[in-house]
Amino acid sequence: MRSDIRREAEALVKWKASLASADGLGSWSLANSTRLCNWTCITCDSVRHIRGLDISLASVNGTLDEFDFSAFPHLKELLLYNTYLHGTIPAGIGNLTSLVKLDIGNTNVRGHIPRSIGQLKHLAELYMVDLGLDGTLPEEIGNLTNLKELHLSALSVTGPIPPSIGMLMKLRVLSLIGNKLTGSIPTEIGNITELQIMRLSYNYLDGQLPGTISHLRKLQELDLLNNQLEGHIVPELGNTSLLDSVGIAHNNFSGLFPSSICVGGALTTIAAGHNGFTGIHHQTFQNCTTLRSVDFTANNIVAELRDCNNFSGTIPSWASKSLPELNFLRLSSNMFDGIIPHQILQFRKLQVLDLSENKLTGPVPDDFTNFTGMAQEQDIDSIYPDRSSYEVQIHIVWKNVDYVYHLMIAAMAGIDLSGNFLSQEIPKGLTTLVGLRYLNLSGNHLSGYIPEDIGNLVLLESLDLSRNQLRGEIPQGFADLRSISALNLSTNMLSGRIPMGDQLRTLVDQSIYSNNPGLCGFPLEDCKNSPTPTQTETSLDEDKETLWLYCFVAAGFIFGFWLYWGIFLFRGETWRYLFYQYVDNMQAKVIKKMCSCMKRFQANGSE
Known part of the structure; x- marks a missing residue:
């Protein structure tokens, strides 16, 4: 056996001996050194040097302190994720000068990212995810000029993003999600012209979005959720023809939303809620034929609904045609006023419509024929093959408590018009939307009777009609709501016997019928003078x-x-x-x- 190969074998056996447990590494033995390339977790190159070490499937418990990195000058891949490794990352890791891929994710490793990481000049993929690392991002990370993917997420690193990151000219994926990073996004980020995915969400980044971000012409995904970024967004953000997803919710952005965001015509998702945007240009979404999800919840947009977003004057004829794929429209907690225009019902694939907490007046539109996205149960697999990309948060206020539900938008179909000034009767057309999972019309001025055909909504899980002026009896169709698990009919003028059904019997909270003096029956007091x-x-x-x-x-x-x-x-x-x-x-x-x-x-x- 050649001395260099024997050194590799000896280094592995020595490291194994230092581990508290090494199940799955039974073949690692000097007595078996002539068959080194047949050892578990190891792959070799054509000249029998170790080129890959993957212990992700071995039950390994210990540290890297006794690992002789210098013994593996030909190692291309080092995969240590999903193990019980602990301790720190030794500075000697910089001796793996041929390394192309390094993954130390989901272990108990602590300490800092060593500055010697900058010596890995051939590294193309770096994964350090879900670790206990703290400290700052070393400037030396800018020396990894061959890096194509950088994943440093769910750590505890602090401080700013180093300007040297702009030297990573070949970088395609930058993911720094879930850290404690502060300061502004460096202007040098605009030098990474190959960048396709930028994920900086859940940090403490502040300042304005640098104008150089418009240089990223290949950018497909921009994720800046839950930071403290502020100011106006550069109008040129949408210059890239590939931009698919923009997530900037829960920041302090203000002013007009950039009208160029959809110039490329590839956009599918906009999450811009919980900011301070004051307006949206009427042509912003005119070219967004692929747009599926729009969320401007909790901004300061002041206008008539028909005059905002893709609605100019009366909704123009191109509105439903230019957004044929729209599934998710959330404009809650703004200052929209005026009536809900009938043209909003032209979005055939719409699954979620949320206009709650605005100042809308007039009746609820009554013709839901075109809402085919809500008229049947959703086929999740055919509409959203990648379900993980479509998780959303839904806020539901129940008994003065704000609950946050993490839902798969793929399976969700619902309408929320609560907290407005809508009047007249609940339209019977709503009962044709048999795919609805939730319906919230609470806190309006709706009057008249609850539609008799409400029982058609057999998939309905949550129904809130509270705080209106509804009168008459609760329709017998309520007994057919076999999926209902959250119901609120309180503070109306309803009377008569509460219908009974198998699912309604499980709703024992009397408060869901409170402030309706004429109601009786389970779970309230029995009807004394009212015939069955x-x-x-x-x-x-x-x-x-x-x-x-x-x-x-x-x-x-x-x-x-x-x-x-x-x-x-x-x-x-x-x-x-x-x-x-x-x-x-x-x-x-x-x-x-x-x-x-x-x-x-x-x-x-x-x-």
Whole structure:
């Protein structure tokens, strides 16, 4: 055996001996050194040097302190993820001068990122994810000029992003999610012209977005969620023809949303909620034929709904045509006013419509024929093959508590119009949207009755109609809501017996029916003077029979009376004949009229 190869074997055996446990490394033995390339977790090159070490599937517990990195000058891949390694990353890791891929993710490694990492001049992929690393990002990271993917996420590194990062000219993926980074995004980031994915979310970055970001013409995904970035977004952000996803929610951006964001026509997702945007140019989304998700929740946009976003004046004819793929539209917690335009119902694939907490007035539109995205249960696999990309947060206020639900938008279909000034009746067209999972119309001025066909919404899991002026009885169709798990009908003017159904029996909280003085039945007090549905039907049948009897008795008396006195009043045969003919005609008319009245009575009774 050549001395260099024997050195590799000896280094592995020595490291194995230092481990607290090394299950899966049983073949590592100097007695078996001639078959080094057959050892588990090892791959060799054509001249039998170790080129790959992957212990991710071995149950290894220990540190890297005794690992002789200098013994592996030909190592290309070092994969240590999903192990029980602990301790620190030794500075000797910089001796792996041929290394192309390094992955130390999801271990118990602590300490700092060693500055010697900058010696790995051939490194193309670096993964340090979900570790206990702290300290700062070393400036030497800029020496990794062959790097194509940099993943330093879910660590605890602090301080700024070093300007030297702009030297990574070949970088395609930059992911620094979930750290404690501060300061501004360096202007040098615009030098990474090959960058396709930039993920800097969940940090403490501040300042303005550098104008040099417009140089990233190959950028596909921009994720800056949950930082403290501020100011205006450069208008040239959308110059890239490949931009697919923009996530800038939960920052302090202000001013007009850039009108060029969709110039490339490839955009599918915009998450811009919880900022301070004050307006959106009416042509912003005119070329967004691929747009699926729009979220401007909790901004300061002031306008009529029909005058904002892709809605100019009355919604232009291109609105639904230019956004044919739109699935998710959230404009809640702004200052939109005016009526909900009927044209908003032209988005055929829309699954989630959230216009809550605005100042909208007028009726709820009544023609939902075009909402085919809500008219049936969603086929998740065909619409969203990559489900992990479509998780959203839904805020639901329940008993004055704001709950946050993490939902897969793929499976979600819902409408939230709560917290506005909408009036008139709940349109019956809503009951045709049988794919709905949640419906929230609370906190408006809706009146009239709850639609009888509400039971058609068999997939409905959450229904909130509270704080309106709804009256009358709760329809019997409520018993058909077999999926309902969250219900709130409080603070209305509802009356009568609460319908019973298998799923409704599980909703035992009385507060969901509170402030409706006329309601009774489970889970409230039993109805003392209100007949059950069976009793009502029996009573109605008896009333019909009694009415028929009274009608026939009265008719018989009247005609008998006139027949008797007609003999004395009309003694002449000709006069008697005319009189009896008149009585027969009158009887036919009365019977015909009675039959017509009874049919109407029966029809009203069946309803």
